[in-house]
Amino acid sequence: MIEILNPTLLARAKDTGALVADILQTLKSRSTIGTNLLDIDRWAETMIVEAGALSCYVDYAPSFGRGPFGHYICTAVNDAVLHGRPYDYTLADGDLLTLDLAVSKCGVAADAAISFIVGDAKPPESVAMISATERALAAGIAAAGPGARIGDISHAIGTVLSEAGYPINTEFGGHGIGSTMHQDPHVSNTGRPGRGYKLRPGLLLALEPWVMADTAELVTDADGWTLRSATGCRTAHSEHTIAITDDGAEILTLPKQAQP
Numbered sequence: 001m002i003e004i005l006n007p008t009l010l011a012r013a014k015d016t017g018a019l020v021a022d023i024l025q026t027l028k029s030r031s032t033i034g035t036n037l038l039d040i041d042r043w044a045e046t047m048i049v050e051a052g053a054l055s056c057y058v059d060y061a062p063s064f065g066r067g068p069f070g071h072y073i074c075t076a077v078n079d080a081v082l083h084g085r086p087y088d089y090t091l092a093d094g095d096l097l098t099l100d101l102a103v104s105k106c107g108v109a110a111d112a113a114i115s116f117i118v119g120d121a122k123p124p125e126s127v128a129m130i131s132a133t134e135r136a137l138a139a140g141i142a143a144a145g146p147g148a149r150i151g152d153i154s155h156a157i158g159t160v161l162s163e164a165g166y167p168i169n170t171e172f173g174g175h176g177i178g179s180t181m182h183q184d185p186h187v188s189n190t191g192r193p194g195r196g197y198k199l200r201p202g203l204l205l206a207l208e209p210w211v212m213a214d215t216a217e218l219v220t221d222a223d224g225w226t227l228r229s230a231t232g233c234r235t236a237h238s239e240h241t242i243a244i245t246d247d248g249a250e251i252l253t254l255p256k257q258a259q260p
Contacts, residue, residue: 003178004202017110017252040126044073056102056181066224074100081235094121109205113239126187133238136160136209144249154191167216208239
């Protein structure tokens with residue numbers, strides 16, 4: 001299903017997006033050396049509930065996962081990249097952590113992810129990989145607007161990732177979003193310009209460039225959810241929910257300090 005939001009629902013989407021952005025930034029500030037992933041999950045739960053919102057993850061049980069996810073946020077560390085199920089792990093200096101959060105409020109969902117390095121150690125390769133996903137996300141957003149096509153976004157994202165030297169996996173990518181978290185159209189992280197669904201004002205998309213340092217192959221963790229790099233290499237993931245408008249694309253999950 002491809003859902004086009006009316007102005008009332010779009011206003012709600014902006015509120016949900018702001019909530020997702022605020023929660024992620026709060027969790028980032030609290031995620032320090034010695035923080036347990038289960039604490040991050042509990043903090044996310046508290047903030048979601050206090051905001052009167054609903055988790056998109058707790059009861060989520062798609063075909064690619066084993067049973068309901070059962071947690072409020074995805075926490076992926078180092079070689080984990082997608083659907084990271086929180087577990088009893090304490091963050092160490094230099095860990096590369098991805099937080100991926102989707103919530104629904106007043107009937108509209110928003111989805112975003114950030115990758116960052118915990119502590120003082122800043123491995124250059126990890127810094128470069130995070131930067132590549134952020135630049136690819138910015139390029140995808142710049143390519144989105146009325147009259148553009150999904151392939152234009154995919155091509156823009158893939159160009160940045162390929163030029164940075166990263167293999168691209170096409171099993172998982174961006175997606176439509178609205179009254180539910182995952183909708184059509186699928187937005188691959190590489191593609192051909194001028195192809196695919198033509199964008200319309202009112203369409204919400206979650207764009208999410210993600211890479212693994214030296215492979216495009218994923219393996220599923222024993223938890224039935226967490227996807228890891230097949231070689232054990234590090235990974236990074238950046239995501240925003242955007243709304244297609246008459247003038248281009250509006251980022252709904254932009255942190256307050258990054259807003260113009």
